[in-house]
Amino acid sequence: MNLFLTLFSGAAITAGVAFFIAGTVALLRFPDPLSRLHALTKADSLGLGLIVLGLLPWAGGWLAALKLILVWLLVLLAGATATQMIAEHIRRSEPPP
Amino acid sequence: MSLVLDVMLALAVIGVAGWTLLVRGNFPAVIGFVAYGLLLALVWVRLGAVDVALTEAALGAGATGVLLLFAVVRLRGGKAEIDAATPSPPQRVAAAILCGVVGLGLAVAMLNLPDPAPSLAAEATRHLPLLGVGNPITGVLMAYRGLDTLLEAVVLVFAVLAIWSMAPDRRWGAIPGPLFPVQSSGPLSLLARVLPPIGIVVGIHIAWVGADAPGGKFQGGTILAAMGILAWVAGLWRLPPVASRGLRWAVVAGPLVFIGVGLLGFVIADGFLSYPPGFAKPLILLIEAAMTLSVAAAIVLMVAGPPERPA
DSSP states (O other), rough: OHHHHHHHHHHHHHHHHHHHHHHHHHHHHHHHHHHHHHHHHIIIIIIIHHHHHGGGSSSSHHHHHHHHHHHHHHHHHHHHHHHHHHHHHHHHHHHOO | OOHHHHHHHHHHHHHHHHHHOOSHHOOOOOOOHHHHHHHHHHHHHHOHHHHHHHHIIIIIIIIIHHHHHHHHHHHOOOHHHHHHSSSSHHHHHHHHHHHHHHHHHHHHHHOOOOOOOOHHHHHHHHHHHHOOOOHHHHHHIIIIIIIHHHHHHHHHHHHHHHHHHSGGGGGTTTTEEOOOOOOOOHHHHHHHHHHHHHHHHHHHHHHHHHTTTSSSSHHHHHHHHHHHHHHHHTTSOOOOOOOOOHHHHHHHHHHHHHHHHHHHHHEEEETOOOOOOTTTHHHHHHHHHHHHHHHHHHHHHHHOSSEEEEE
C-alpha cells in the first residue's frame, strides 16, 4: 500500500512539474501575450493540481489535506481572474488585425 | 538533495534581486520585487522561521508590492517628479558600496558565529507556560520584547498621518484614494464577491492561531486589508472619508489598547507592559485583536493614499 502511494505521488508530482516546466518554456517562447497567458494557466491550474494531488496522501490528516485542496482552489480562482483581466485589457488595447 | 534546493533558492533570490535593480521601467521592477519577496519567504521557510515567512509574503511582497504598484500608476507621466527623485549616479554607486559592505559584514559575522551559536531560544520557550501562549515568537513579540512591538504598532499610525498630510488643504477630511467604477459583471466583480468571505475567515484565523502557531496580527491584518482593497478596487466598497470618527478609531484602536494594557501593568503587575501571572493570555489576545483591526485599517489607508475626493 505504501509503495503504491509512493509511486502514485511520484507520478502525480512528476506530471505536475512537467506542466510547470512546459508552462515556463511556453511563457518564454510563445509569440503573443494571449498564447503566453494560455500556457501559464495550464501550469498554474493543472500543474499545481497534480502536485497537490501527489502531496495529499502525505499531508498527515484530513484537515491538512483539505487545506492543500483549498490552496489549490484559491490559486485557481486568483489565477483565472488575473488571466481574464489581463486578456481583457489586451483585447481592448490591441484590436485584432 | 536539500543542499541543492537551498543553493538554487539562494541563487534565485540573488538573481531576482539583481534583475529588479537593473531592469528598465518601474512596472517590471515592482513585479521583480514581489517575486523577490515570495522567494525570500521560501528562504525563511527553509530556515524554519515560518512566522517571518508569513510576514514577508503578506507585508514584504503583498502589501508593499501593492503600495509600489499604486505609486507606479500615480507616477505615470510625471517625468519631472521622477527625475527630481531619482538619485544621481555617484549617489547610487555610494549606496551600492554601502549596501555591499553591510551585506559582506553580516555574511562574515554569520560565518564566524561560534558553534553552537548563542541563542535565547531555550530560555524563551522555558517561560512560555507562564504566558499561556504556545508560539515562542508571540511570546517574544508580546511579552519579552513588547516595547519593540508597541513602537512598531505606533509607527503604523504615524505612517497613515504622514500620508494624509500630503493632502491639499481643500481636500482635508475627504475620501482617500482614486474612485473605482463599480464592476457589476466580469472577473474582478466575481473575485471581489467570492474571495472576501473566505479571506476574512482566513485573516481572522491567522491572527487567532498566532498565539500557538505561526501567524499573528500583522499577517492576519494584512489579509483582511487585502480583502478590503479588493472590494474597493472592484467598486463594491466605498472608503469612508478621513474625517470619519469610526475610521480614525479603527486606526488607533490597536496602539491605544496596547498602551492602555501597558499602563495597566503599573497597577496590576510589575510595571509598564508587564502582565499579571495567569492573566497574560487574555491581555495578549485583547491587544492582538485590536491590533489586527488597526493593521488592516492602516494598510488599506496606506494603499489608498491621501484624501483626494470630496465626500
